[in-house]
Amino acid sequence: xxxxxxxxxxxxxxxxxxxxxxxxxxxxxxxxxxxxxxxxxxxxxxxxxxxxxxxxxxxxxxxxxxxxxxxxxxxxxxxxxxxxxxxxxxxxxxxxxxxxxxxxxxxxxxxxxxxxxxxxxxxxxxxxxxxxxxxxxxxxxxxxxxxxxxxxxxxxxxxxxxxxxxxxxxxxxxxxxxxxxxxxxxxxxxxxxxxxxxxxxxxxxxxxxxxxxxxxxxxxxxxxxxxxxxxxxxxxxxxxxxxxxxxxxxxxxxxxxxxxxxxxxxxxxxxxxxxxxxxxxxxxxxxxxxxxxxxxxxxxxxxxxxxxxxxxxxxxxxxxxxxxxxxxxxxxxxxxxxxxxxxxxxxxxxxxxxxxxxxxxxxxxxxxxxxxxxxxxxxxxxxxxxxxxxxxxxxxxxxxxxxxxxxxxxxxxxxxxxxxxxxxxxxxxxxxx
Amino acid sequence: xxxxxxxxxxxxxxxxxxxxxxxxxxxxxxxxxxxxxxxxxxxxxxxxxxxxxxxxxxxxxxxxxxxxxxxxxxxxxxxxxxxxxxxxxxxxxxxxxxxxxxxxxxxxxxxxxxxxxxxxxxxxxxxxxxxxxxxxxxxxxxxxxxxxxxxxxxxxxxxxxxxxxxxxxxxxxxxxxxxxxxxxxxxxxxxxxxxxxxxxxxxxxxxxxxxxxxxxxxxxxxxxxxxxxxxxxxxxxxxxxxxxxxxxxxxxxxxxxxxxxxxxxxxxxxxxx
Numbered sequence: 001x002x003x004x005x006x007x008x009x010x011x012x013x014x015x016x017x018x019x020x021x022x023x024x025x026x027x028x029x030x031x032x033x034x035x036x037x038x039x040x041x042x043x044x045x046x047x048x049x050x051x052x053x054x055x056x057x058x059x060x061x062x063x064x065x066x067x068x069x070x071x072x073x074x075x076x077x078x079x080x081x082x083x084x085x086x087x088x089x090x091x092x093x094x095x096x097x098x099x100x101x102x103x104x105x106x107x108x109x110x111x112x113x114x115x116x117x118x119x120x121x122x123x124x125x126x127x128x129x130x131x132x133x134x135x136x137x138x139x140x141x142x143x144x145x146x147x148x149x150x151x152x153x154x155x156x157x158x159x160x161x162x163x164x165x166x167x168x169x170x171x172x173x174x175x176x177x178x179x180x181x182x183x184x185x186x187x188x189x190x191x192x193x194x195x196x197x198x199x200x201x202x203x204x205x206x207x208x209x210x211x212x213x214x215x216x217x218x219x220x221x222x223x224x225x226x227x228x229x230x231x232x233x234x235x236x237x238x239x240x241x242x243x244x245x246x247x248x249x250x251x252x253x254x255x256x257x258x259x260x261x262x263x264x265x266x267x268x269x270x271x272x273x274x275x276x277x278x279x280x281x282x283x284x285x286x287x288x289x290x291x292x293x294x295x296x297x298x299x300x301x302x303x304x305x306x307x308x309x310x311x312x313x314x315x316x317x318x319x320x321x322x323x324x325x326x327x328x329x330x331x332x333x334x335x336x337x338x339x340x341x342x343x344x345x346x347x348x349x350x351x352x353x354x355x356x357x358x359x360x361x362x363x364x365x366x367x368x369x370x371x372x373x374x375x376x377x378x379x380x381x382x383x384x385x386x387x388x389x390x391x392x393x394x395x396x397x398x399x400x401x402x403x404x405x406x407x408x409x410x411x412x413x414x415x416x417x418x419x420x421x422x423x424x425x426x427x428x429x430x431x432x433x
Numbered sequence: 434x435x436x437x438x439x440x441x442x443x444x445x446x447x448x449x450x451x452x453x454x455x456x457x458x459x460x461x462x463x464x465x466x467x468x469x470x471x472x473x474x475x476x477x478x479x480x481x482x483x484x485x486x487x488x489x490x491x492x493x494x495x496x497x498x499x500x501x502x503x504x505x506x507x508x509x510x511x512x513x514x515x516x517x518x519x520x521x522x523x524x525x526x527x528x529x530x531x532x533x534x535x536x537x538x539x540x541x542x543x544x545x546x547x548x549x550x551x552x553x554x555x556x557x558x559x560x561x562x563x564x565x566x567x568x569x570x571x572x573x574x575x576x577x578x579x580x581x582x583x584x585x586x587x588x589x590x591x592x593x594x595x596x597x598x599x600x601x602x603x604x605x606x607x608x609x610x611x612x613x614x615x616x617x618x619x620x621x622x623x624x625x626x627x628x629x630x631x632x633x634x635x636x637x638x639x640x641x642x643x644x645x646x647x648x649x650x651x652x653x654x655x656x657x658x659x660x661x662x663x664x665x666x667x668x669x670x671x672x673x674x675x676x677x678x679x680x681x682x683x684x685x686x687x688x689x690x691x692x693x694x695x696x697x698x699x700x701x702x703x704x705x706x
Contacts, residue, residue, distance in 0.1 A: 030691050032696070032698070033700055034699045034700065036701075036702070037626065038622065039627070072628060127668065157662075160630035160662035412705065
């Protein structure tokens, strides 16, 4: 009996080990591949921040609007919330899970007299753990900046893409009635809030665009009764007229290093592309032919200029190398592709594309030439890419008025910016400052 | 004494040599016999497998003749030995008679004859023994083959039964794996909301642990996509599924075998970018 026992034990052990090995082997074999998902927004609960009651701006609402407009989030209504925790100690994950929240944002605002400070925490409700813990502060008139900074941090944490909620834009507004300030160049938050008129006049303003560092803008104004190109320093508001040539002076675009402008002049006949050195005012002609060459935009390396031309019989986009002056056609789909803008990563182009007589915004992968139509509205024009490359702004028509629209680069998210008085057109999304 | 010795020197040498030869022969054959050269060629055993049913009943009869044969062999051996001894004795007496004559020639002739006789007897003996041995071995092998065949038959029967059972279980298991794989794919897809930074070609691998109620009790990323947001979205999709209630009705053995630990590969093929 004593002799038998160990052998029995060993036998059992062997059986157990063998079985577990078999089980291990079998379970290691079950491998499921998930190829599909959904494009539903992710539910996030943004709790009203403690200590933020009665302020001029509703931080919770601003953050919520920012995140919802990104298309990736769905905000859980305040009215559904069972509690308003302000820190991790007060968070009951189960409650938020029952509400369907995947993430939870809580925070507390402190009034420091001349400024505000907000400490906020982001939680993964399903994994039941905090994933972001930060503090942001701003001046007494900077509540919107604080809110956008929180939106940016949350967005970046959860999407892997830098947020654009704190960025700015320019656009041209036309009040459509004769007055001393009918045409305006407006500087605003990218959500349309806090518009500031940089320039106004009775004559048209066209083609605003940014320098890469966001410190200067360039535009075309008819204020001297004929079109001229200007550069304005944003900090001081100081304007410098750069061109005053006979004929067309248009579509200025800063080189990536900010030292040159690519522009269109018709002083020698048909419109051609030129490069102007800002410091020396030295002018270099890039194209010279009898066709219309216009809307220049720089490649990210600054070595070439991408422009629109009708030289091939239809309106298409070309790229010209500034060293050898040789142009190369980039677009082949359809009979009209114009107004190119290069994405911040330099990998794609956005443009105005006409198909079946309707103008859309389309993007094209430069390497493969694959084109995707991003918008479905009517008369879309002037695409301008966000500095994170994830979205673009464009001008479109709504109720017979010019308004601004935004669309994600995968075309999954589209929304219109709140309309203002008159027509709004030619948006220019600012770079990161 | 010395005279006698010298006179007897030749016959004694002959006798000693003869004995030595005999002992050598016996020892050698014995040595060969000690490890019975088993006929364990598998081909042979396999060949008899076909007749296993008819051979099985004969098994009882088999040992009896074997024992008889053994006895006979002993008897024969003894007889052979007896003969040997007698021959030796005869030789001795013959030698004694011829001692008086002490003719060297005769002695030499006798020696030659004796050697011849001894050689013949020993040859006969070894042949007989070898035959016996072969007979025995063949019998033993036959017996063993029959036994093995019987065992094999039983084993294969049991194995077939087991295999059938396993096949049925395997089928049930496979069916469960297929249907639950579909369930997993569907439920997770419903919950998997990809971040805008997700791109085709990004993959991440998760290992999840389940309990027999179908509840997912652990989620671990074993291979990151390199994109934290992408990884988190995959993990959240699994956590949002929480439980596969249908798994409660699953056979526990099938559960243990397939669903205790599952690898999930997130590989979006439906993205636009």
